[in-house]
Amino acid sequence: MRAFAAHARAVPDYRLSDTAMSQVVIAALYQFRAVENPAVLQEELRAFCREQGILGTLIVAGEGINGTVSGSREGISRLHELLLAKGFTRMEYKESFADEHPFRKLKIKLKQEIVTLGVPVNPREHVGTYLSPQEWHDLIQQPDVLVIDTRNDYEVMTGTFKGAIDPKTRTFGEFPEYVAKELADAKDKKIAMFCTGGIRCEKSTSYLLQEGFREVYHLKGGILNYLKEIPDEQSLWEGECFVFDGRVGVEHGVNPGHTRMCFGCGHPLLEEDLHSPHFEDGVACAWCHDKTTDEQKARFRMRQRQHELARQRGDKPQA
Structure with missing residues (x-):
């Protein structure tokens, strides 16, 4: 199975989204990249997003950037270009659209990790084999592949891939414990892992390789990329994909679904x-x-x- 090529730096042609100019643009993005002074970047992004009327959450850490934000076509385009200029030229970057902001506030957070696994790994050095949505679709139908959902238990509730294993973890930080207890005898098996946008699988595949697993794959761009690229009638996805914003769940085409959320606890x-x-x-x-x-x-x-x-x-x- 070939490795999926990384992004080359290019400013996207935003004219491709002209049909959605009147809608709110939602951008989900991340990249593992060394950041010399995360606090300075945090303040710069906060000021820039406020100026552009952008809402949502961005997480900044020494290992990179991660988040989902929403705004006007012009505002999101300018943010994307700013991040490219800052050296985030290999971002996993996806856009979708909605009739209104799915976020209520702007949060620019400074953390130790852009997604918290709790054990040291370095996805910039080694990760599993990237698979395009079609390659993933073909692989997970093979009987000798263990397909593992790396998301939290409440996310799995709303939908998952047919036949996928639910580790029943409450947080991503519990994933290493799951590996130690349930996958200790699976180091020679094909392991295929997935998450919402791909970031958790960057770390989880890196962790498995670090622990001696030999054949590890993950879905590039995550479930959101699969739902965008694979037609509904061919899909192996069942249900909706939980997202951490006001849409709560999305369906094929990354269109808002029907799942609701308790705003008392977020479930x-x-x-x-x-x-x-x-x-x-x-x-x-x-x-x-x-x-x-x-x-x-x-x-x-x-x-x-x-x-x-x-x-x-x-x-x-x-x-």
Whole structure:
């Protein structure tokens, strides 16, 4: 199986998205690259995004950048060009569109890792074999391949690939423990791993290679790339892909889905969850109703009311 070629530096032709000029542009991006002074980059990105009216979250660390943001066509294009100029020329970068901002705020975070595994790995030096969506589609149908979902348990709830293994991890930091307990005897097997946009698999494949696994593959660009490239009628994906923004879930074509989220705890909600006696929109659900105090619930109700009033007035989110 051939390795998938890395991006060459090129400023994209944004005219390809002219049909969506009136929509909000959502950009998901990351790159593992040494950053000499993350705090300086954090402040520069914060100022730039505020100026451009961009919302969402970017994480900056010494190992690179990661995040998903939304804004106008012009604002997102300028941010992309700024990052290219800063040396992030091999970003995994994907765009999708929505009728309104899926984020309420702007957050530029400074962290030790752009995605937290908790053990030292270096994806810049060695990672598994990248597979295009079509190559991935072909590989995971082979009977001798272990297909592993590296996402958190609540993400898997909304959808996953047919036949994929769910490690039932609550956080990505639990993945090394899962490997030690469940994959110790699988070092000679073909391992194929996937996540939402590809970043967690950069680290998880690097970790497996570090631990002595021999044949490790991952889906380049993650589930989002697969849903964009593989037609619905051919797809091996079942359900929706959970995303960490107001869309909650996306379907084929990376179009907004129908999954809802509890804004009290952030847990995705299935149809039966919406009919639970513990569900109160924006306040609590069956997963968290007994984990928050009456005082917290009162604050959540006030917050929900403020959001509803803002929507009725047509207020725009503030960066």
